[in-house]
Amino acid sequence: MTTVSIAKAKKGSNLNKVENTNSVYLTKQLNLWYGEKHALKNIDLDIKENEVTAIIGPSGCGKSTYIKTLNRMVELVPSVKTSGEILYRDRNIFDADYSVEELRTRVGMVFQKPNPFPKSIYDNIAYGPRIHGIKNKKILDEIVEKSLRGAAIWDEVKDRLTENAYSISGGQQQRICIARALAIEPDVILMDEPTSALDPISTLKIEELVQELKQDYSIIIVTHNMQQAARISDKTAFFLNGEVIEYDQTDAIFSNPSDKRTEDYISGRFG
Numbered sequence: 001m002t003t004v005s006i007a008k009a010k011k012g013s014n015l016n017k018v019e020n021t022n023s024v025y026l027t028k029q030l031n032l033w034y035g036e037k038h039a040l041k042n043i044d045l046d047i048k049e050n051e052v053t054a055i056i057g058p059s060g061c062g063k064s065t066y067i068k069t070l071n072r073m074v075e076l077v078p079s080v081k082t083s084g085e086i087l088y089r090d091r092n093i094f095d096a097d098y099s100v101e102e103l104r105t106r107v108g109m110v111f112q113k114p115n116p117f118p119k120s121i122y123d124n125i126a127y128g129p130r131i132h133g134i135k136n137k138k139i140l141d142e143i144v145e146k147s148l149r150g151a152a153i154w155d156e157v158k159d160r161l162t163e164n165a166y167s168i169s170g171g172q173q174q175r176i177c178i179a180r181a182l183a184i185e186p187d188v189i190l191m192d193e194p195t196s197a198l199d200p201i202s203t204l205k206i207e208e209l210v211q212e213l214k215q216d217y218s219i220i221i222v223t224h225n226m227q228q229a230a231r232i233s234d235k236t237a238f239f240l241n242g243e244v245i246e247y248d249q250t251d252a253i254f255s256n257p258s259d260k261r262t263e264d265y266i267s268g269r270f271g
């Protein structure tokens with residue numbers, strides 16, 4: 001939360017209403033450097049469960065870096081250094097004894113470009129459960145169907161499960177990737193511009209899906225599409241040059257932003 005939002009919450013803004021809901025992620029004074037490049041600066045964000053949280057901001061402001069920090073994927077870059085804390089369900093994910101493997105089973109990720117494995121639709125979804133030791137065909141069948149239903153793609157692919165995942169459309173592939181994330185029964189789903197490579201109809205399907213999924217999951221979605229953020233998210237964080245400029249209820253961000261820079265960005269004056 002920015003100081004602006006804290007002041008608002010104290011004044012009795014709508015953030016007060018959610019104070020009792022659980023935080024899924026609490027980011028405290030997070031800094032991140034790629035070598036000399038200071039990419040995230042003193043990030044404080046309280047992300048609530050069963051909500052859609054949108055991350056917006058111009059190219060290069062640190063959106064992807066931030067969500068890749070939440071599952072520690074960013075550490076694949078050798079020069080990365082961090083300071084501060086990220087509490088996931090009250091435990092600091094940077095603690096030396098924190099299991100990254102366990103974190104990744106709780107936190108699924110969907111990327112900008114659909115990236116199914118070059119395998120059958122069935123094997124894409126069964127991949128994660130198999131890694132976790134599930135071999136029973138009947139159980140795998142159930143997981144595959146449930147995950148595909150959860151990603152609103154079952155009816156479209158139920159007769160094509162043995163076909164290669166690349167034989168379907170990009171929008172369908174993206175829903176396969178969402179189903180693949182659901183198959184490990186995550187708690188959180190991170191999405192980095194999941195619709196930017198899709199046509200408007202596929203985009204709408206994913207947006208509707210996100211709305212449904214938030215009943216069971218907490219979703220953090222990076223988007224360049226302001227209408228999308230306004231349509232589907234409960235809260236929005238506006239990033240600029242590695243800082244969170246404003247974090248609030250999405251309605252407040254889009255109808256009455258506190259910071260001039262937020263207003264300029266959402267009204268298309270820069271970025």
Ligand SMILES: Nc1ncnc2c1ncn2[C@@H]1O[C@H](COP(=O)(O)OP(=O)(O)OP(=O)(O)O)[C@@H](O)[C@H]1O
Pocket residue numbers: 034037039057058059060061062063064065066077
């Ligand atoms: N692997 C890396 N090594 C060095 N610098 C990086 C690396 N990845 C990102 N950066 C830098 O960190 C900053 C934030 O990048 P990031 O990818 O998080 O931005 P973004 O907000 O997701 O942008 P976009 O909207 O273009 O996807 C940028 O200045 C970028 O150049």
Ligand SMILES: [Mg+2]
Pocket residue numbers: 063064065192
């Ligand atoms: Mg990005």
